[in-house]
Amino acid sequence: MIETKNKECKGHSRCQRIPVSDGLCAFHLPSDHKNSLSCDKYNDLLIEEIKEAKENRDDIFELHWEGFNFPKDHVLFDFLKFEAVSEKLSKSWINIRESNIQNILIAARDIHTLILSDSIVHGDTTIGVADIRRISTGKTIFHGKFHCASRTHEFDARGAIFEDEFSFTATIYKRAIFTNCRFLKSCIFSGVSGQVFENNADNEFRIVGFDYSIFGKPNETLFQDVDLRKASFNSVALVDVRFNNTNFYQEELNRNGLYNEVKELQKNNKPSSNQAKNNNTIKRFHHLIYEYRQIRMAMESNKEYTKAHDFYIGEMESRQRQNWSFVIGLYRFSSHFGTNYTRAFCILICMFIIHFFLSIILSPDISILKLCCDSNMANNWLQLSDIAIHSISTGTLQRVGLLENTSNWQSLIDLIFRVLIPIQAAMFVLALRNKTKR
Numbered sequence: 241m242i243e244t245k246n247k248e249c250k251g252h253s254r255c256q257r258i259p260v261s262d263g264l265c266a267f268h269l270p271s272d273h274k275n276s277l278s279c280d281k282y283n284d285l286l287i288e289e290i291k292e293a294k295e296n297r298d299d300i301f302e303l304h305w306e307g308f309n310f311p312k313d314h315v316l317f318d319f320l321k322f323e324a325v326s327e328k329l330s331k332s333w334i335n336i337r338e339s340n341i342q343n344i345l346i347a348a349r350d351i352h353t354l355i356l357s358d359s360i361v362h363g364d365t366t367i368g369v370a371d372i373r374r375i376s377t378g379k380t381i382f383h384g385k386f387h388c389a390s391r392t393h394e395f396d397a398r399g400a401i402f403e404d405e406f407s408f409t410a411t412i413y414k415r416a417i418f419t420n421c422r423f424l425k426s427c428i429f430s431g432v433s434g435q436v437f438e439n440n441a442d443n444e445f446r447i448v449g450f451d452y453s454i455f456g457k458p459n460e461t462l463f464q465d466v467d468l469r470k471a472s473f474n475s476v477a478l479v480d481v482r483f484n485n486t487n488f489y490q491e492e493l494n495r496n497g498l499y500n501e502v503k504e505l506q507k508n509n510k511p512s513s514n515q516a517k518n519n520n521t522i523k524r525f526h527h528l529i530y531e532y533r534q535i536r537m538a539m540e541s542n543k544e545y546t547k548a549h550d551f552y553i554g555e556m557e558s559r560q561r562q563n564w565s566f567v568i569g570l571y572r573f574s575s576h577f578g579t580n581y582t583r584a585f586c587i588l589i590c591m592f593i594i595h596f597f598l599s600i601i602l603s604p605d606i607s608i609l610k611l612c613c614d615s616n617m618a619n620n621w622l623q624l625s626d627i628a629i630h631s632i633s634t635g636t637l638q639r640v641g642l643l644e645n646t647s648n649w650q651s652l653i654d655l656i657f658r659v660l661i662p663i664q665a666a667m668f669v670l671a672l673r674n675k676t677k678r
């Protein structure tokens with residue numbers, strides 16, 4: 241091919257290749273064009289491009305394949321065909337954005353950076369075990385199946401649409417972003433021995449974002465053996481999504497919970513006074529409550545009650561922080577939102593004890609002084625046991641064992657405890673029932 245300066249391909253603004261037909265180079269000819277190349281010839285040209293690629297300042301080979309129209313039934317990076325350039329590919333930065341791609345098959349083939357943004361992939365995409373430092377598939381539409389099992393530092397699929405089955409078993413070292421994605425069919429995130437989204441170095445920043453994503457088939461969506469401690473599911477409908485053996489444990493909260501709550505608590509520790517900031521906080525807690533409720537319901541339908549309870553606590557705690565309420569505060573105090581039966585039981589016992597001591601103080605027959613100094617212990621014990629029986633019958637709403645000379649104060653105290661003790665007893669039963677449900 242002889243280069244003529246004035247004639248450049250019109251296929252893409254970046255393309256300076258020589259046109260072969262209709263002002264388009266071989267790479268930019270539509271796949272249904274009469275002069276379009278066969279898959280083998282197209283691959284030969286691609287391999288030639290890789291061979292001729294020049295190193296940039298970072299010793300990376302830059303390849304600009306923007307806007308390419310790959311021929312029908314073409315398979316990109318087919319193992320055997322690209323064998324000759326495999327060494328160079330592992331140090332290549334390849335930009336294939338805004339292209340019409342047919343199929344992608346990367347297996348045992350390392351690539352430095354792969355950019356597929358704003359493209360259409362008409363067939364299947366399979367990224368097998370391979371080291372690819374960065375993969376970007378933002379806003380790409382995948383008509384076919386998508387499977388990724390690579391070892392990758394950063395996977396960015398912002399706004400991508402996966403129209404067919406999606407499965408992700410990749411090991412992500414730094415972050416995976418699925419913000420605004422749409423998964424229209426079954427969707428599986430599965431870790432190989434819990435390694436998905438797991439970080440090698442603990443101090444490194446790691447995050448998995450699913451904000452505003454849509455799972456079109458929630459009952460065919462599964463998170464299996466996945467570390468989701470730094471995941472965000474802001475405004476994502478998750479009821480019926482299955483979470484199997486996932487890790488949501490937050491050390492800062494001492495329970496399972498959401499990373500967004502941990503971040504919120506860290507933010508709240510910093511002083512903020514102005515009104516706008518407060519309004520934003522309320523809005524963020526509103527999102528947090530929704531996020532908690534969605535995962536709680538998903539966990540409940542999975543029968544993972546221990547986790548569901550922790551998410552319920554997160555939901556109530558967030559509600560309380562968004563808008564403080566006395567009733568929720570009381571619910572939290574009495575039984576930790578119906579999740580702590582030991583606490584509920586202790587408070588119940590305390591109520592009896594408090595009623596007992598108040599009754600001693602109010603009793604006309606007994607004075608504290610008399611209790612301490614009187615030599616007739618037997619008589620005192622008799623009176624004390626009378627009061628104890630009175631406390632128990634008050635708490636259990638029985639008529640027997642009522643004291644004879646009751647003052648108005650005593651009647652008032654009795655009335656209050658006749659309401660409080662049964663409520664607390666109900667709290668205890670509720671917490672116990674929740675515990676046995678686990």
Ligand SMILES: [Zn+2]
Pocket residue numbers: 249250251252255256257264265266267268
């Ligand atoms: Zn061109």
